[in-house]
Amino acid sequence: xxxxxxxxxxxxxxxxIGEIRLNAEKSLNALTLEMIDLIQxxxxxxxxxxxxxxxxxxxxxxxAFCAGGDIVNLYKSMVADDTDFPEQFFTREYRLDxxxxxxxxxVICWGSxxxxxxxxxxxxxxxxxxxxxxxxxxxxEVTIGLYPDVGGSWFLNRMxxxxxxxxxxxxxPINAAxxxxxxxxxxxxxxxxxxxxxxxxxxxxxxxxxxxxxxRVLRELEDECRATFEAxxxxxxxxxxxxxxxxxxxxVEEMVEALLAIESEDKWVKRAQKAIGHGSPLSLxxxxxxxxxxxxxxxxxxxxxxxxxxxQCCSHRELQEGVRAxxxxxxxxxxWTFASIEExxxxxxxxxxxxxxQTHPLADL
Numbered sequence: 001x002x003x004x005x006x007x008x009x010x011x012x013x014x015x016x017i018g019e020i021r022l023n024a025e026k027s028l029n030a031l032t033l034e035m036i037d038l039i040q041x042x043x044x045x046x047x048x049x050x051x052x053x054x055x056x057x058x059x060x061x062x063x064a065f066c067a068g069g070d071i072v073n074l075y076k077s078m079v080a081d082d083t084d085f086p087e088q089f090f091t092r093e094y095r096l097d098x099x100x101x102x103x104x105x106x107v108i109c110w111g112s113x114x115x116x117x118x119x120x121x122x123x124x125x126x127x128x129x130x131x132x133x134x135x136x137x138x139x140x141e142v143t144i145g146l147y148p149d150v151g152g153s154w155f156l157n158r159m160x161x162x163x164x165x166x167x168x169x170x171x172x173p174i175n176a177a178x179x180x181x182x183x184x185x186x187x188x189x190x191x192x193x194x195x196x197x198x199x200x201x202x203x204x205x206x207x208x209x210x211x212x213x214x215x216r217v218l219r220e221l222e223d224e225c226r227a228t229f230e231a232x233x234x235x236x237x238x239x240x241x242x243x244x245x246x247x248x249x250x251x252v253e254e255m256v257e258a259l260l261a262i263e264s265e266d267k268w269v270k271r272a273q274k275a276i277g278h279g280s281p282l283s284l285x286x287x288x289x290x291x292x293x294x295x296x297x298x299x300x301x302x303x304x305x306x307x308x309x310x311x312q313c314c315s316h317r318e319l320q321e322g323v324r325a326x327x328x329x330x331x332x333x334x335x336w337t338f339a340s341i342e343e344x345x346x347x348x349x350x351x352x353x354x355x356x357x358q359t360h361p362l363a364d365l
Contacts, residue, residue: 004038005060008052009198015053015206017198018046022059028067029059031118033085036092043099053206054214055103056198057126058110062134062191065111066119069093071144071323078320086314090149091361093118094303097151098365100125101299106214111135111179112191121150124184128214130197131176131185133228140171142279145322145336147287149310153294154302159183161240162247168287169255170272171279177234187218188229197221235268242269252288253341280334281341282318285349293353300365305353307362312352 005021020039022029046052059065070089077085100107100122109126111119115137123129123137131137139148139156148156148168156164159182167174179185189197197217204213236243246259256276262269276284290309294302313319318337325334338344 002038003032004035006042009056009202011053011202011204011206013205014051016049016051017054017056017201018042018052019056019058019198022057022066025059025061025063028064028114029061029119030068030070031066031093031122032070032073033089033092036089036096040092040096040099043096043103047104052105053210054106054108054201056108056110056201057100057122058194059113062113064114064119065109066116066122067114068117068119069150070118071327074314075320075323075328078314078323083311083315087311087361090307090310093121093150094307094362095365097121097125098299098303098362101151103127106211108197108214108218110194111137111185112194116140118150120148120152120184124151124155127211128187128218129179129185130187130189130218131179132189132191133176133232134191135176135179135185137174137179137184138171139168140275142169142171142283142287143275143322144326145280145283145318145320145334146313147283147290147309149306151299151302151306153290153297153306154299155184157291157295161244163236163240163243165247165255165288165291166243166272167236168291169252169279169284170259170275172236172268172272172275174236175232175234177229177232178236180229181234181237187222188225189218189221190225190228193221193225235266239266239268252284255288256284256341280318280322280336281338281344282336282349283322284341285344286352289349289353300362303365304360304362307360308355309352311356312354315356316352 003024005023007019009017107126108128109123110130111123112132113134141147156168176188200217249255321334
């Protein structure tokens with residue numbers, strides 16, 4: 001069985017809705033290079049097919065839309081000192097993300113269950129992002145010595161009141177209510193609405209404004225289940241003032257100090273404190289610097305700069321050690337390159353942002 005399933009659904013008026021279904025349920029649909037290389041040409045073909053009016057991006061199983069990228073194979077390549085695989089993986093992943101962001105037809109993402117890392121990259125490129133009552137979004141890269149990539153440098157910078165920086169530093173989870181508040185999702189629907197949504201889209205008359213058709217159908221469906229999400233707690237929105245207070249400092253050291261100084265029994269706050277206390281000190285500095293560097297960049301420039309940083313991360317020990325401790329040996333005891341955030345060497349950090357190429361692999365985006 002293929003790791004990605006493609007289906008063309010006929011509409012009532014003779015058009016086609018293309019469906020891309022991630023089909024690796026055992027690995028929570030984690031995005032592999034094989035999956036990327038299957039999706040890209042199909043997206044390209046549907047873009048140029050006048051009969052295709054919209055694309056639905058979803059997944060097999062109920063647990064996850066996509067729980068991240070292919071970290072295990074990245075780890076194996078780092079152990080083997082293979083520099084080619086990380087460069088190929090990130091280059092093709094970011095190319096796919098960029099293609100979604102700039103796609104000329106509506107792309108509906110059914111972001112139910114776990115949406116992390118690479119899954120966030122796919123989802124945020126889509127024009128119509130749907131979350132459900134089981135959606136669990138996060139960018140927890142600080143725990144493995146990485147940073148929120150896949151366009152995270154773009155969408156985290158566009159969140160209100162320092163929330164993007166806070167979530168990048170802590171990796172705290174985001175539910176459906178908060179995803180809507182942060183602009184990470186466009187509509188919230190019940191999990192049992194997926195098949196009905198597709199049927200309604202198939203029964204529509206597709207004129208020139210395909211995006212408008214999709215928006216109207218999703219709005220009508222959302223109206224039917226609004227009460228479910230209005231009753232849902234929204235911890236990020238509830239802690240908006242705290243987040244603003246923590247991130248309103250000049251240095252990451254001061255932000256970390258401010259967060260750890262808060263006395264709270266709130267589980268969401270305690271989770272943030274634990275993550276920032278145990279995460280990679282180098283990642284904390286890297287995340288802050290990356291978001292500052294990318295603040296005024298175009299989407300194309302963001303992906304180009306992320307590729308530099310991601311490839312550099314794979315050529316240093318921090319990411320390898322973080323993955324080992326969390327996902328391979330699972331001892332939870334990473335030996336970080338720098339013992340504390342104060343000890344992170346400024347020159348070492350600056351070197352992470354230096355391009356290793358004369359011609360950038362994404363120069364033609």
